[in-house]
Amino acid sequence: SQTIHQWPATLVQPVGSPLSLECTVEGTSNPNLYWYRQAAGRGLQLLFYSVGIGQISSEVPQNLSASRPQDRQFILSSKKLLLSDSGFYLCAWSDQGNYGYTFGSGTRLTVV
Amino acid sequence: QKEVEQDPGPLSVPEGAIVSLNCTYSNSAFQYFMWYRQYSRKGPELLMYTYSSGNKEDGRFTAQVDKSSKYISLFIRDSQPSDSATYLCAMKSGANNLFFGTGTRLTVIP
Numbered sequence: 001s002q003t004i005h006q007w008p009a010t011l012v013q014p015v016g017s018p019l020s021l022e023c024t025v026e027g028t029s030n031p032n033l034y035w036y037r038q039a040a041g042r043g044l045q046l047l048f049y050s051v052g053i054g055q056i057s058s059e060v061p062q063n064l065s066a067s068r069p070q071d072r073q074f075i076l077s078s079k080k081l082l083l084s085d086s087g088f089y090l091c092a093w094s095d096q097g098n099y100g101y102t103f104g105s106g107t108r109l110t111v112v
Numbered sequence: 113q114k115e116v117e118q119d120p121g122p123l124s125v126p127e128g129a130i131v132s133l134n135c136t137y138s139n140s141a142f143q144y145f146m147w148y149r150q151y152s153r154k155g156p157e158l159l160m161y162t163y164s165s166g167n168k169e170d171g172r173f174t175a176q177v178d179k180s181s182k183y184i185s186l187f188i189r190d191s192q193p194s195d196s197a198t199y200l201c202a203m204k205s206g207a208n209n210l211f212f213g214t215g216t217r218l219t220v221i222p
Contacts, residue, residue: 006155043118043214044156044200059209090155099144101202101210103155 002027006091006104013111019064019078021107023091026072031093033074034101035066038088050074051096086111115139118201118213127222131188135201135213138182142203142211145177147186150198150215159199160186191220 006023013019025031035047046059048066056066063082067075074091088108092101118135125131133147143164148156160175162168162184168175174187184203188195201213 044212046209049209088153092155099204099210100146100158100161102158103148106153106155108153 002093002102004091004093004102004104006107008107009105010108011110013081013109015083015111016080019076019081019085019109021076021089021091021109023074023076023104024072025074025093028072028093028095030071031095033068034092034094035074035076036090036092036103038090038106044090048076081111083111085109115211116201116203116213119216120214122217122219124219124221125191127191127193127220129191129220131186131191131195131218131220133186133188133199133201133216133218135184135203136182137184137203137211139203139205139211140179140182141205143206144204145175145184146202146210147173147175148200148202148212150200152197156200193220193222196220 003026033050036044037047038044048058050056050068053068064078088106090106091104094101116137145162147160149159150156162175162177165177165179172189176185196219198215198217200215202210204210
């Protein structure tokens, strides 16, 4: 069966520090991968999605970047965090032909 | 106008009540409709998945899609305290991106 792993669960980082959140998927090949941010009362905001290795589409210009170095690995990064980067970050995957997304357990990031 | 509109609530009901959650949308190209349940500090989990118009039932949950009105609903029968969560609707066309509502927070009171 397919599983998605996302870590860490919580993270407190100072302003200006770098960020690296990792997401891996098991049990499937060539998944579509997504990074979302969820803010209270604002729903899920799509940040990046990837349909294959090295293929990244950015939905919202911001202080973040994403990379997909391997088929089932998706990384969210920042060189210098801002206070506004605080939030709940979710990784998700879907099959190429499946329109339902499966989410990871999320990372709660607090920038102080 | 947002692609998907959802009343954020909060919604409080007594145990055993029938709950009705709704979303409206503006894009007539949407064909795939989903409901996700999200417990506090957890990722959303897919609850119901419907293609095009009609009803789908799974245990105590029923999803309805009315494409002519651009309106979808999730009904929960015999609600339980364990149903307390935020419910998000989501929908898409054939393109990659899934559009989410902002979520409705539901509390079922024992």
